[in-house]
Amino acid sequence: xxxxxxxxxxxxxxxxxxxxxxxxxxxxxxLPGIVGVVGFLLLWQLLSSTGVLRLPGPWDVWMDxxxxxxxxxxxxxxxxxxxxxxxxxxxxxxxxAMGYTAxxxxxxxxxxxxxxxxxxxxxxxxxxxxxRMVAPLAWVPIALAxxxxxxxxxxxxxxxxxxxxxxxxxAEGVRQIxxxxxxxxxxxxxxxxxxxxxxxxxxxxxxxxxGLRIGIGLAWLAIIAAEIVMSGVPGIGFFIWDAxxxxxxxxxxxxxxxxxxVGLILDRLLGLTQRRLVKI
Amino acid sequence: xxxxxxxxxxxxxxxxxxxxxYHALDPIDLKIGTGEFVALIGHSGCGKSTLLNLVAxxxxxxxxxxxxxxxxxxxxxxxxxxxxxxxxLLPWLTARQNIALAVNAVLTGLGREEREATVEEYIxxxxxxxxxxxxxxxxxxxxxxxxxxxxxxxxxxxxxxxxEPFGALDALTRGNLQEQLMxxxxxxxxxxxxxTHDVDEAVLLADRVVMLTNGPRSxxxxxxxxxxxxxxxxxxxxxxxxxxxxxxxxxxxxxxxxRIKELRARSRAAVGRHGLEKVNLEIGFVPLTACAxxxxxxxxxxxxxxxxxxxxxVRETSWRGVRDGIAGGWLDAAQMPAGMPLWxxxxxxxxxxxxxxxxxxLTRNGNAVTLHQRFLDAGxxxxxxxxxxxxxxSDHPPVFGVVHPSSMHNxxxxxxxxxxxxxxxxxxRLQTIPPxxxxxxxRSGTIDGFCVGEPWNLRAAMEGAxxxxxxxxxxxxxxxxxxxxxxxxWSRNYPNTHVALVKALLDACRWCEDADNHxxxxxxxxxxxYLSMDPSYIDLGGEGAVADVATGTTQKxxxxxxxxxxxxxxxxxxxxxxGNRPSRTEHLWLMTQLARWGDVPFPRNWVEVxxxxxxxxxxxxxxxxxxxxxxxxxxxxxxxxxVSFQWDDPVGYLNGLAIKHDVYMAEVSLTRxxxxxxxxxxxxxxxxxxx
Numbered sequence: 001x002x003x004x005x006x007x008x009x010x011x012x013x014x015x016x017x018x019x020x021x022x023x024x025x026x027x028x029x030x031l032p033g034i035v036g037v038v039g040f041l042l043l044w045q046l047l048s049s050t051g052v053l054r055l056p057g058p059w060d061v062w063m064d065x066x067x068x069x070x071x072x073x074x075x076x077x078x079x080x081x082x083x084x085x086x087x088x089x090x091x092x093x094x095x096x097a098m099g100y101t102a103x104x105x106x107x108x109x110x111x112x113x114x115x116x117x118x119x120x121x122x123x124x125x126x127x128x129x130x131x132r133m134v135a136p137l138a139w140v141p142i143a144l145a146x147x148x149x150x151x152x153x154x155x156x157x158x159x160x161x162x163x164x165x166x167x168x169x170x171a172e173g174v175r176q177i178x179x180x181x182x183x184x185x186x187x188x189x190x191x192x193x194x195x196x197x198x199x200x201x202x203x204x205x206x207x208x209x210x211g212l213r214i215g216i217g218l219a220w221l222a223i224i225a226a227e228i229v230m231s232g233v234p235g236i237g238f239f240i241w242d243a244x245x246x247x248x249x250x251x252x253x254x255x256x257x258x259x260x261x262v263g264l265i266l267d268r269l270l271g272l273t274q275r276r277l278v279k280i
Numbered sequence: 281x282x283x284x285x286x287x288x289x290x291x292x293x294x295x296x297x298x299x300x301x302y303h304a305l306d307p308i309d310l311k312i313g314t315g316e317f318v319a320l321i322g323h324s325g326c327g328k329s330t331l332l333n334l335v336a337x338x339x340x341x342x343x344x345x346x347x348x349x350x351x352x353x354x355x356x357x358x359x360x361x362x363x364x365x366x367x368x369l370l371p372w373l374t375a376r377q378n379i380a381l382a383v384n385a386v387l388t389g390l391g392r393e394e395r396e397a398t399v400e401e402y403i404x405x406x407x408x409x410x411x412x413x414x415x416x417x418x419x420x421x422x423x424x425x426x427x428x429x430x431x432x433x434x435x436x437x438x439x440x441x442x443x444e445p446f447g448a449l450d451a452l453t454r455g456n457l458q459e460q461l462m463x464x465x466x467x468x469x470x471x472x473x474x475x476t477h478d479v480d481e482a483v484l485l486a487d488r489v490v491m492l493t494n495g496p497r498s499x500x501x502x503x504x505x506x507x508x509x510x511x512x513x514x515x516x517x518x519x520x521x522x523x524x525x526x527x528x529x530x531x532x533x534x535x536x537x538x539r540i541k542e543l544r545a546r547s548r549a550a551v552g553r554h555g556l557e558k559v560n561l562e563i564g565f566v567p568l569t570a571c572a573x574x575x576x577x578x579x580x581x582x583x584x585x586x587x588x589x590x591x592x593x594v595r596e597t598s599w600r601g602v603r604d605g606i607a608g609g610w611l612d613a614a615q616m617p618a619g620m621p622l623w624x625x626x627x628x629x630x631x632x633x634x635x636x637x638x639x640x641x642l643t644r645n646g647n648a649v650t651l652h653q654r655f656l657d658a659g660x661x662x663x664x665x666x667x668x669x670x671x672x673x674s675d676h677p678p679v680f681g682v683v684h685p686s687s688m689h690n691x692x693x694x695x696x697x698x699x700x701x702x703x704x705x706x707x708x709r710l711q712t713i714p715p716x717x718x719x720x721x722x723r724s725g726t727i728d729g730f731c732v733g734e735p736w737n738l739r740a741a742m743e744g745a746x747x748x749x750x751x752x753x754x755x756x757x758x759x760x761x762x763x764x765x766x767x768x769x770w771s772r773n774y775p776n777t778h779v780a781l782v783k784a785l786l787d788a789c790r791w792c793e794d795a796d797n798h799x800x801x802x803x804x805x806x807x808x809x810y811l812s813m814d815p816s817y818i819d820l821g822g823e824g825a826v827a828d829v830a831t832g833t834t835q836k837x838x839x840x841x842x843x844x845x846x847x848x849x850x851x852x853x854x855x856x857x858x859g860n861r862p863s864r865t866e867h868l869w870l871m872t873q874l875a876r877w878g879d880v881p882f883p884r885n886w887v888e889v890x891x892x893x894x895x896x897x898x899x900x901x902x903x904x905x906x907x908x909x910x911x912x913x914x915x916x917x918x919x920x921x922x923v924s925f926q927w928d929d930p931v932g933y934l935n936g937l938a939i940k941h942d943v944y945m946a947e948v949s950l951t952r953x954x955x956x957x958x959x960x961x962x963x964x965x966x967x968x969x970x971x
Contacts, residue, residue, distance in 0.1 A: 180368035
């Protein structure tokens with residue numbers, strides 16, 4: 001690499017600078033994104049100011065007093081139901097974290113069981129395929145009826161939403177372990193524990209992560225929907241519902257931006273972890 | 281050598297959906313000695329990997345047992361370490377970690393430091409120090425396979441199992457790895473079983489090559505010992521005198537397997553018509569000038585004229601292919617070297633005796649002994665000169681190529697050498713090489729001379745590779761060359777067809793003999809489906825060509841080699857009326873010669889054998905129906921050395937020969953096992969079972 005750079009420098013006759021910042025390169029990757037976002041905002045502004053959309057445009061959101069306060073004060077706290085958007089989001093995230101963690105643990109464990117045991121697979125697969133088709137919101141009344149309280153019901157909905165992609169992908173990952181790896185571990189007489197940690201898990205890891213990434217997206221989608229339905233719990237979903245009831249459309253828009261951003265960050269975080277852990 | 285691996289009657293069947301079974305391996309018996317390197321070779325799907333997996337314990341035999349070091353194999357284990365074709369390295373571990381995983385899991389008796397030292401030792405052994413911390417995705421295929429080999433060897437397995445280890449590598453890398461593997465296996469005395477589809481790899485690496493027939497129901501078709509001394513080096517091995525014969529042995533086996541598959545696919549029912557029992561015939565031939573009668577009978581319509589309307593000529597590259605085709609029953613009839621019917625009937629080549637009969641001598645003469653050009657420079661002009669040369673260069677016995685043990689060329693060459701006081705089994709080496717490969721072998725110096733039929737002698741002379749040192753007229757003028765051979769049961773089941781076939785070929789022989797047809801014949805023979813070469817190489821003699829050349833071994837005029845080849849040669853005779861009759865005296869001479877060199881026992885019941893083999897009755901019927909005069913007189917055969925061969929005392933004749941192999945006598949019972957029933961169908965089921 002450095003040899004190449006040196007050659008290039010020698011050829012072009014330019015002195016080589018210290019740590020090199022590839023400015024045009026960065027620009028060329030970022031620029032299209034920036035253009036896209038700015039274009040979208042302009043279009044939105046245009047549509048709402050001409051009255052085609054009955055929504056406030058981006059400028060109106062910024063100029064609106066309530067929403068500007070929300071944007072500038074994410075950390076204010078008055079009561080559980082009246083607090084800054086950071087806290088609202090955090091409340092939702094906590095729920096997701098709990099439900100999702102449970103889903104990941106149960107999903108991966110069940111997935112490995114189903115993937116490595118054909119009998120269990122035949123016994124459970126139809127059930128899983130059936131359950132996974134049930135929309136997250138359909139679980140809400142069942143969860144409320146069964147658990148009686150909002151908080152555990154919300155966790156249950158997240159769990160039920162996130163578990164299927166994790167479980168199914170894990171099972172597939174285990175099934176897809178190349179026969180060669182299994183033969184190698186058979187020839188080496190690896191113990192079950194060794195096989196699990198040295199072969200099965202690393203081999204299925206890319207599939208597991210695919211499931212986890214799909215799962216986190218779905219969990220985040222589900223919590224918003226669940227909170228909208230289950231009023232009275234602090235969280236960004238309820239915040240939107242509350243704002244809608246009071247016709248604060250600009251507030252809703254700010255909250256939606258939070259939701260999108262958080263979803264994106266969650267996905268990227270998992271992607272980063274995946275790159276760290278998965279070495280295939 | 282004690283046996284490490286012992287497969288006894290091992291069979292493998294796989295269950296298929298719908299309750300069917302795939303019978304992959306027929307009973308297999310195989311022993312592998314400690315320290316031996318055995319290669320398994322065969323076409324795709326022949327079950328060679330299945331066999332390897334059975335030894336590894338990754339599969340269990342349906343029947344039979346696999347013993348390794350006396351213990352029954354029931355599970356895989358590290359003492360039978362496998363190197364897979366696709367390396368099977370764990371991609372999330374580095375090269376070192378891959379080896380360490382195996383070492384830590386298996387060599388649990390060692391301390392931590394010893395295990396680490398072992399890992400390092402084997403990384404060094406395969407020369408991968410620089411890549412030890414790279415993951416498989418970051419290194420080349422050859423390096424990956426080296427890691428896999430290091431991983432296997434580090435466990436000190438009793439047995440190393442290699443499943444096409446170099447199949448996915450480029451030629452250069454493969455060559456390097458083969459040498460490394462050979463060195464390591466030899467230094468560590470590792471017993472190795474390797475699956476491969478690469479013939480050169482098998483010959484280079486293995487002590488024994490086990491060839492598997494095509495599946496389903498694969499079995500061991502043949503086993504070849506590779507007696508090339510170790511240590512072997514790639515570039516030296518190919519110069520070993522036996523290298524090409526090993527190689528062609530394996531290639532012959534593989535191509536034969538392919539043909540059996542094709543022929544199996546063809547419908548084989550006998551089509552009867554015009555009072556003939558079978559008009560659809562597969563007739564084997566080897567592309568030589570002597571195949572002229574067959575080519576003419578087909579192309580000029582002589583077969584069709586005699587009612588044989590669906591004749592298919594099967595071009596074989598070697599006489600062995602003809603032999604296997606007749607023995608296996610997928611050829612109805614064939615052009616054969618004169619000695620082959622007897623050789624097959626008496627069980628030559630350690631095969632089961634297959635009674636073959638002959639009712640027609642197709643050609644006479646047409647053979648010569650060719651020597652490499654350098655013998656001419658050394659002044660070798662005749663047999664005496666050759667003997668002198670051999671005495672002077674006794675440390676370099678010349679190597680002669682012959683086309684088949686039962687061919688006239690082999691027998692004439694041996695007779696000629698022996699008459700000159702040269703023992704063909706001690707003073708020279710004889711090697712069986714298909715006709716079409718002789719000139720190339722002569723040019724490359726693999727052989728020093730050969731005895732073969734035209735066009736190869738003329739061609740060697742024209743290409744400047746060699747010169748003719750003796751011809752038929754120097755050994756036995758007018759000897760039988762090629763004959764028509766069919767299995768005895770075939771002749772019994774299709775008697776009218778047999779007569780019609782002889783008639784068609786006699787007509788064709790007569791056409792070939794006519795010098796007016798020679799131009800057309802040369803053109804016909806030069807075609808792709810026959811000799812596939814320029815007509816200038818094909819010489820049929822004709823008017824005046826030989827008339828003026830003096831005969832006799834000592835006073836041969838020194839002609840230019842090409843002229844000598846053209847004019848000195850006793851050219852083929854195709855038609856001699858009575859001379860086309862299968863002669864019992866001549867076959868008796870052949871029988872004595874085959875016995876003389878130890879190919880077959882001399883049958884105590886030789887009269888019976890000859891009576892059954894020479895179908896004079898079929899020939900006579902055919903000739904009478906064609907209105908030919910075939911009156912003849914039985915007489916002695918006079919060969920060039922002045923020894924006269926009489927019909928009445930073959931044993932006395934054999935005893936009187938100075939140079940010979942140990943001759944043994946035996947009562948030969950001509951088997952009658954497939955006497956009943958339609959022969960072809962019977963033979964076919966035999967082929968199916970055999971394949």
